Amino acid sequence: MTYIAKPALHHPTLTKNKVGYTRRDYEGRISTLCAGCGHDSISAAIIQACWELDIAPHRVAKMSGIGCSSKTPDYFLSASHGLNSVHGRMPSCLTGASLANRELLYLGVSGDGDSASIGLGQFAHAMRRGVPMVYIVENNGVYGLTKGQFSPTADKGSQSKKGAMNIDSAVDLVSLALQLGASYVARGFSGDKAQLVPLIKGAMRHGGAAFIDVISPCVAFNNHAGSTRSYDHVREHNQALNRIDFIDLAPEAKAEPGAGELLSLPQADGSLLHLRKLHAAHDPTSRLAAMTTIQTLQQQGELPTGLLYVDAQARNLHQQLKMVPGALNALDEAALCPGGAQLERINAALR
């Protein structure tokens, strides 16, 4: 974090994006997280992704649960409405908000304790429902706000700062998301912004349930020898499956890509996700292949990152419910109320 408040004044020469905002328009309040916290890097990546995608800040609804991660929506997109809900229950609040107005972009930010412990049920059901959202878990494997207890994503055998050994198996959220039906599943590392920003951009344009697990070391309680979520450990064991580019509303590539090298996936909104496969063996359009790759690498002690799976044709909750276009919260009496004459007919049928 920085302790120096940024001046409200924006430099007049700052570059503006297509919707007229500078990068600074996407910032929020000053972070209260520890200096060096991976979560702040994720906030920066979100800011960059939104700016680059020309998303008007006020058209984003940012929602979270409880914990260090869940504080972060206050630190970006200050022109957006935010909701810091109760522990682990961000997905349900976001689902309801999304049903009320499908015209906004919903960004759910959560932590490993928030999503993999108390909120595991809500995480699971949001994925299987196909709630159109970007669900980012800032995963540090530790409870930071309560000072260092293991979270459910901590690896079995890893050590806490106080030297305790974790005896429980870890919850692997990307595997779960895949199994539950998420249609965009990725893992990033807060220390690898070059990979993370396109992953977020792809998720924002996906239009279905997009999940990104971001390994985000906790400098205060989980950045020591023995931790498998420390900066050093993650850097040493990161297996980047792919690097992606995200091109917004770009024309489709005319040339056929070289075998196994470049994959262009049209997204729900017409944009293109360009995926350059570093591991020729990984097919990100196959749910089964993604599961296999993740399990195989994890058995080897490696942490696969990148876009693990995407279903570009996924149907989301709004489509499944056959909801009318536009926002439900904007419908008025004329659209919603069947009227007195209809009620008389209903009365007649009840006699």
Added chain:
Amino acid sequence: MKRIESTNDFVIKFANINGSGSASANELFARAILRMGVPVAPRNIFPSNIQGLPTWYELRVTEAGWLGRRGGVDMMVAMNPQTWAQDVKEIEPGGYLFYDSTKPIDCGRSDITVIGMPATAICNGTYEDARQRTLFKNILVLGALAELMSVELAAIEQLFAEQYKGKEKLLDGNVRALHAGASFAREHLGQHQVGLKVKRADQVGNRIFVEGNAASALGMVYGGATVCAWYPITPSSSVAEGFQSYCKKLRSTEDGEAKYAIVQAEDEIASVGMILGAGWNGARAFTATSGPGVSLMTEFLGFGYFAEVPFTIINVQRGGPSTGMPTRTQQADLLACAYASHGDTKHVMLFPEDPHECFEFSATALDLADRLQTPVFVMSDLDIGMNQRLCEPFHWDDARRYDRGKVLSAADLEAGKEFARYKDLDGDSIPYRTLPGTHPKLGSYFTRGSTHNAQAVYSEAGSDYMYISDRLQRKFQTAAKIAPQPAVRAAEKPTRLGVIYYGSTAPSMDEALASLAADDIHLDALRMRAFPFPQSVKDFILAHDAVFVVEQNRDGQLRTLLVNELEIDPARLRKVLHFDGTPITARFIAAAITKQVHELAVSPKEVKA
């Protein structure tokens, strides 16, 4: 033995086996009597089970129009061997027992008239299909009873015609079974054995016959609810199912697109989380649940109260605590709902008395939630929710506009209207809000359950907490003014006694008041329609020496609320409590109040040295 002789005033009870298909035949019997212009009041008494266990349908035929339970049974239609002994015992002396005499049984009572009809044997001889044997047995019995009690067969036939329109095979089969039953009764049972008769009258008027849950669902449609998230729980499930069904018919476009969203959530926590999210985002949203669901929802209820987010909960109460009696009725969630969640929280509750008010209050709750920016409960119960009640028809004034509360638009913000999310700008302690996505630069804020200042910024300052907390308390006083006001009815004669009651107790209370007045016990009556209580409730209590508080729970929860919220001397409020899970009866209320009135009239005993 003197037989009970009565026309248009008796109680008939059907003892059946859950899942045997008896429910629709029983309902047909009730509806046929209604079509003859005679009011009826039915009660389902059923187990927490799908098939096999005992179930009862108690039907009060009441030309006088009393819609509560009377108590006692004049005719038992005993079709369940499992409960035979209990059912026989329940019949009033001089009453009647109708049973399936395929296997004749001696009931052991000489003070009742026993009528046996070998219904199973007849069906076994008529129908080859096992399912038909069971279903048509119910219709056969219905035909026999209609014949014995002078219920017009034409009225039942007309109901069949409406029910099986376009399904002629089913229609013919049912009509044949009905007439077969009637013929059997004519030829073998002797019509004059039964002194309970139905005679055409003109006492129903334009009233409708409907369950409270269906009415609540329709109220939500008319009130403009667009998001419903729910988790199945008895006895509330039919609210959400009804909403789905009505929306499909009334809220879909020609292309079949939905102007609503319904999600069956994974649990009650998620269901309330969804409607909170929807309410935060400006949609009218509700869930329906019962006591155990409310228990799970309490964290979000505190959040909704403190962060000031509108949503509505229909609580169809059942017997508690814990799993309690899932298929029995109580009014035992008042305290749990009034103060749900930790810390100093208070929630608005509405108390409908019948389906008519279930409809009205559901729509009103949506308005109140938006106006007050807070969760609002509609406190129904199983007795209203899952029993058909005769009530005034639903009414909707097309000039009525939804009260969306204080929501600032982009134009308001552009015009320079002051916005501070949690600041009281109008003196009614209700702040203004903006909806996500409203304006590119103005009006955004961060909603949180943690302490915040008037500008919605996180704060740990005690003064900020005090400001918000005091304002919420004052907002509650505003709620008392705009929520439905109590209905007060003066006794025919001046009296120093009063009675307070609410919700499903109302029909029994009406009858009990008349019965008490006939015994020269006069009470002014106040029917509570909402919490918080307005000043008029305190005035009513203080105007009487003693006030009976009639409710269906063990601990006198409304009385506790009255004492706590209005700072009433507890000695003024006398408990009349009914909590065995069955709907309260007029007889019970009258007896309990009479006993206490007599005690009040007794001078204190002399204290001996």
